[in-house]
Amino acid sequence: MTREIEDLLRAEAPQVLGALVRRFGRFDIAEDAVQEALLAATRIWPADGVPDNPRSWLIRVAYRRMVDLLRADQARRRRELDAGTAELAMARPDRAAQTRATDDSLTLLLLCCHPVLGHTSQVALTLRAVGGLTTAEIAHAYGTSEATMGTRISRAKQQLAKAGARFTLPTGADRDSRIAAVLQVLYLVFNEGYTASAGTDLTRVDLTGEAIRLTRLLHATVPDEAEVTGLLALMLLTESRRAARTDAGELIPLAQQDITQWDREMIEEGTALIDAVWNHGPAGPYRIQAAIAATHAAATKTGRTDWPQIAMLYLWLERLTPTPPVQLARVVAVAHAHGPARGLALLDDLNRHHHLDSNPLTRQREHAVRAHLLQQTGDNTGAAELFRRAAEMTGNQVEQRYLNDKADRLD
Template sequence: MTAPNLEDLLRELTPQVLGALVRRYGHFEGCEDTVQEAVLDAAVQWPADGVPGNPRGWLVTVATRRLIDQLRSDRARRERESATAAEVVPDDVPDTDDTLVLLFLCCHPALTPASQTALTLRAVGGLTTAEIARAFLVPEATMAARISRAKQRIRATGRSFRLPEGAEREERLRVVLHVLYLIFNEGYTASSGSELHRADLAREAIRLARTVHAQLPGDGEVTGLLALMLLTHARRKARTTVDGDLVPLDEQDRTAWDRALIDEGLGLAEASLAGPALGPYQLQAAIAATHAAADKADETDWPQVHALYLILERIAPNPMVTLNRAIALAETEGPAAGLALLATLDGDDRMAGHHRLLSVRAHLLERSGDRAGAYEHFRRAARATASIAERRYLESRAGRIRP
């Protein structure tokens, strides 16, 4: 088995093994540590000895032995360890896949969004603490402390390892989808650093979204989120030049888009709309599908895009949705209409000085003929972003229209 295939296998098995241990023994924090140790053992042993016939059972057995050793060494848990240590390490590993239960646990509402994201990547994604720290450009010690606090907070809640029911389940599922959405967005357009995107994070978000979709195939929002990720990720190779410079959507070589991902995404986007209700991910997937259906930028059905943003704005009001609707409105009614809609965001504290608002206004000012205003806003947008790739692009746009 090649190294990439082995890595994919271990990432797929990690949440399944962790779920099996947590369901059997509890002790989320201790189980998570021992599973990571078992995965490291496999990464070292399997390339040399070969992948065992039952890799999941191998990992469960190794992790269970380590957990029992850990419990035996903890005098404060003497009574609990007596019962646990007497158990036989399971030879027969149940086929139940608890990945979804584990995702719900990692996205517990008692945690902050940052902690939910970090714990999901660690416990369900199988990334090391160092990998997560690098992805979010923070010191490893800082990320380790964040993950440790998240595990302690979950332990303090005393939640049983089960799927919530009824309204709580629906609410928790929305949190899970939001966390996966945040992970994907950080991978697709990094918020800081020299690279425009981090493909490993985007791929991991897609893998986890596929896992959720496999267990909840009839949920329109789950299907819509997966479709949105696939349709967006399909553009990755066309988004930058060979030098790493950003290429905007209307200038991308659409023949470089991943056709297989687009076809799959289009099918899922259509399927997501079959239900009686519409959610934000379904609508965003429909917007992405409209862009993907156009062979050329000037063939984009902008009235359809604007109509979808208008619906999205009504059911999930958000300044970024309004900003994107302004772009679509400018394409259908001209830059003045887009600028008028952008003006409604000037009093929103969430958008104050945001580089996206500045850059879109700069683009529309340039289209309207106000080169001086566009130059100033491109310059301000470049100073406001922490992404080096975006800064280079915005500075180049300013340079082309410098008075």
Template sequence: MSTGTGTEDLLRRLAPRVLAALVRRHGHFESAEDAVQEALLAAATRWPEDGVPDRPDAWLIRVASRRLADLLRSEEAGRRREERVAATTPRDELLAPAADEDRGDDTLTLLLLCCHPSLTPPSRIALTLRAVGGLTTAEIARAFLVPEATMAQRISRAKRRVRASGARFNLPPEPERAERLRSVLHVLYLIFNEGYTATSGADLRRGDLTREAIRLTRTVHDLLPADGEVAGLLALMLLTEARGPARTGPDGSLVPLAEQDRSRWSRRPLEEGVALITRTLARARLGPYQVQAAIAAVHAEAAHAGGTDWRQVVALYRLLDDLEPGPVVTLNHAVAVAMVDGPHAGLALLEPLDADDRMAGHHRLHAVRAHLLEMAGEREAARDGYLTAARLTTSLPEQRYLRERAARLPGTP
């Protein structure tokens, strides 16, 4: 987009609202999503010159509806469907602000629609990132480490499958809703992570994505206040986002958690996150997001890195490994164990990951191992690990940080 940050943020907020309006009124999820994307592109091109309309949502709905009519006319090769679409939405309604466009349940319904059971888990995530999260196909492809053309095909197939399933724009029945909600939470988590540590490019973080992930998660929490995992995910995002101001230096370089000036952490999201997870743990059935939020709260409550209760962190990672084992959990668990039992204990936890296909070629495994080797005094091996990790990451700030760590150790060319 060539628009300013304010316009980009506005378009990102409006995108799911406009898509929900079109799908609710007309159906045709596949074509409606395409129409909304074209309306967003038109806005990104015209608004910087013409100014943002007084009712930007109505403007987008009007443009997207016209484009939807064009798409359906092309697909159906006839004017009858086009006339039917146009007839369902009078012109004055398109121009009106449409009070129901801001209904939170529309966003939840759209999120659940993108996680339809006819889709594979990767397709659910990709479609939601595209339709609701506002990520481009290229950004989603980087997140999943696949070519952009492959991801574009996956998203197109997902939209066609939703259409073929006959899914309607309404909440699914209760037995199905819980499983789809888990998929929705995973998608929101991925959106946040893509924003907090961008997978590529010159910037370490993208505040537009983290803000959007928090906004959408807060919307779901407002609708489902008793759900412990929704609350846990929101708390985790808030606690993580609170570190943002201290996470980069004046030149944009990465500052790791142990070296951050914690006085620069944002107090409002930190306090909200701690309070939210404290309340949630007291009343809700425990889940993985709540445990991750509890770990983040332990870090948040330490005035400095040396004051971290690492034994409590280790215990929480063991609990998380029981609830939802995975290589990323193992990586973080290994660091915590190293802080309690020494680096060799942490290195031992990493050994099984060498045979895990999900970690093959992933820079984080090499970076964590290098950190623990440095702690153990094996400086040459640590240097090689940092350089390997730097070659594997596509994030420029991470590359610089890893090379700087390597440069502190002997043997650097």
């Protein structure tokens, strides 16, 4: 399958799903029907060519499969299906759906991030329903089996059905909380793609690209939401460094990257976005992170990184979201700005209060940060030991090689 067909299918998936859900009101079954239509397209289009109206083709195939699925579900659900109406719908696809692309995509994003679902289920359902990824692709991205991920997605759809979730745009406080959930899901997808939790590659471009595409879509739908703009800016500014992060498959830390390889077009777009919304009310976490990324990107013009500014921004961010990743990032920034001794002192203080060194979710990162700081203070033996311990705790082979190589060099 060509890249053009793959991109087209991912763009059309939410619109086809929206057409089916609007007519039949059954997200759980409609999503399965759309996936089968997408799979049919991957088999047929490369050989026969893309049809003149690919959306109508997909809707027609998905409608047929929807009819079959509803008939099979009829006894359990006690629902009657008017086959004649369905055939008419297949013959004349919902033309109005073709002019409601943005609304459908936003509604689907908000539906997939319904509060009855956990974060993992929200991510998986978003990638399936709005991103157009197959269950196998999502499972591979998150290091689990296709069967396990399929079960998780099925349960998520059942939860939505039990909760009575409807294919309508929420309003008021519910809308705001749902958008916040969507932002968090897209942020999680991007982070998993930027540094994969497992596998042979440092990054997963399919996930970072999909996160950026969906965030662009959300931004186009709600352009006045400053935090949405901030998240898009953050993704672009961060992704701009991807080409410089590895060399021959080996990790290159930020301080050693060739900044001439950073994508200037992404930097300019991301910087313009964050500049445009920075003063739109109190800055939230995505705008602050985008400002940090923009400060890093400014090094392409100034030749130096303003670490004191970055340390101050991380302190601001920590007050808003005192999470372990933010706390450890502030340690790194403080060490760059004020020396490794200050960084170690801050890390020790955080461990006393938050136990980052013993938390299974943060221990690997804490060991890696401490190892770097110990190396800078001249404690090569302690640094080598921690580099090896950190390497044992990561499932990403590129990161693992980098940490073990650091330990070997110190030994």
